[in-house]
Amino acid sequence: MKNAELNQRRQQATPRGVGVMCGFYAERAENATLWDVEGNQVIDFAAGIAVLNTGHRHPKVVAAIEQQLQAFTHTAYQIVPYESYVTLAERINQCAPIDGPCKTAFFTTGAEAVENAVKIARAHTGRPGIITFGGGFHGRTYMTMALTGKVAPYKLGFGPFPGSVFHGQYPNALHGVSTQDAMNSLERIFKADIDPKQVAAIVLEPVQGEGGFNVAPAEFMQALRTLCDEHGILLVADEVQTGFARTGKLFAMEHYDIKPDLITMAKSLAGGMPLSAVTGRADVMDAPAPGGLGGTYAGNPLAVAAAHAVMDVIDEEQLCQRAQRLGHHLVEVLQQARATCPAIAEIRAQGSMVAVEFNDPASGQPSAEFTRQVQQKALQEGLLLLSCGVHGNVIRFLYPLTIPEEQFTEALGILSRALGE
Incomplete structure (x- = not known):
């Protein structure tokens, strides 16, 4: 009865706006x-939504x-x-895929990191505009x-929202959006909504998280970098979900030939402790005046200690290589399942950032x-799975x-x- 009792108590004590997926309550965890x-x-x-790349309670x-x-x-x-704090900043500066000298500031949540990246971009450029993409998720502030x-559910009933934010199309071959379509959508924004000389930054996830694990094509990244350079716009990679070995590299941006100006990170950075960061070109990071960045708990010492251990574990246990191998194995299993599961529309993967998309075989609709x-059947056998995607x-x-x-x-x-069922 314990889980049922706790559910009743939760419904009495906490608001429905904090949605809870599982009907059972955690008591302990290991790896x-x-x-x-x-x-x-x-x-x-x-x-924990991509927070535990190094597992629950790694001994280190x-x-x-x-x-x-x-x-x-x-x-x-x-x-x-x-x-x-200083040592962790030095470690991240050394391995972040950014051109030239880097600097890093620490915060507490992924949303805080993205919010501060916007502040830094506006301070550096003196411009208000921010462009992001449909299907992207960047936080709840x-x-x-x-x-x-x-x-x-993220925006329902909460408007109006801050202005000077515009959404382009993110490439998605399955849904008929090419790289050219995506770039054309940015040109429409420049013609209809905002002069490119008023845009501070383009913010995107190299692999969309909540949006469905959509991987940005290399030619799209290259086109964005060229566009940003042409107009003096900063390119910001939101690596909150993709960071720290998930994609088979420490950062997903390492899969591309181009480099962003700023990277946001959180989630698996500190193995379950609340810690986030913005890393970027030193000249850009230095734009805000002293006191312009920070937070009471930003760079909490317990979380910083955990992050040092996480980076050690990724290195010592070769988790980037393991992410590639496990992801490859999972993709093989999903491809085999296609024979008995006509609902599989697409399998997408970058390292261990793997997703499978389902359409109704009769209608072809999501x-x-x-x-x-699938989630329910898996959970009945003791496997916890997460869904995502715009649909x-x-x-x-x-x-x-x-994982063993x-x-x-x-x-x-x-x-x-x-x-199969």
């Missing part, structure tokens, strides 16, 4: 396994937090700074809701209902990159059965 309050075991392919991350806990938990970096290219059925018809796979081989094989077996 890729969750146990609920009734002792049931679940293989976690959600990882736990040890780093414990050690910091014995020293101090908070000073507010802007009041009394500490070395670990007012600025990031304006940037987000999906109304339900099928959120089939997606829900809610995509399943995304966000297993910890540290035998458990990964077990999970793929459950997935195959769910698709």
Whole structure:
């Protein structure tokens, strides 16, 4: 009865606006396994929405937090700074795919990182305009809701939103949007909505997260870089979901020949502790005046300690290479499932950022209902899956990159059965 009782209490104590997916309550977790309050075991392919690339409670991350806990938990970096923040900034500056000298500032959430990237871009360029893309997700604060290219559930009833934000089309071959179509949509914005000389930044996810794991084509990235250079616009890569080995590289932008001016990151940066960052060209990052960036908890020392451990683990356990291998195996299983599952419309992957999109075989229309059925069947066998996509018809796979081989094989077996049924 425990889960049912807790559900009743939740409905009484918390608002419906905080949507909750699962009807069971976590009691403990280890690597890729969750146990609920009734002792049931679940293989976690959600990882707290892409936060646990290094798994639940990695021993190195736990040890780093414990050690910091014995020293101090908070000073507010802007009041009394500490070395670990500076060292982490140096580490990220060294590996971020950005041209020339870099600087990094830390914040607490992904939305905060994106919001601060907008502040930095406006301060550097002296321009107001921001262009993002349909299907993109950038957060739930007012600025990031304006940037987000999906109304339900993120924007319902919350307007009006901050101005000078415009949405282009994101390339999506399955839905008939080519790179040329996407670039044409930006030209329409320049003709109808805002002079390109008034645009501070173009913000995009190299692989859209909530939008359905849509991977930006290389030629689109190249065209964006050329366009930005032509008009003095900054290119901002939102790597909140794609960062820290998920795509088979530390950052998804490493898959492209071009480099952004700013990168936002969060989620798997600190293995479950709240930490985000903006990294960018030093001259751009230095645009805001002292005091213009920050936050009471920004760069919290416990989270910074966890992030150092996460970066060690990614390196020592070769998680970028493992992400490639696990993703390749998953894609093979999904391709085999196509024989018995005509609803599979497309399989998309970059490393272990893998998704499968479902259409109704009869109508060819996106099928959120089939997606829900796959999720439910998998959960009945103990596999937790997340959906996404503008039409809610995509399943995304966000297993910890540290998942044991035998458990990964077990999970793929459950997935195959769910698709086959």
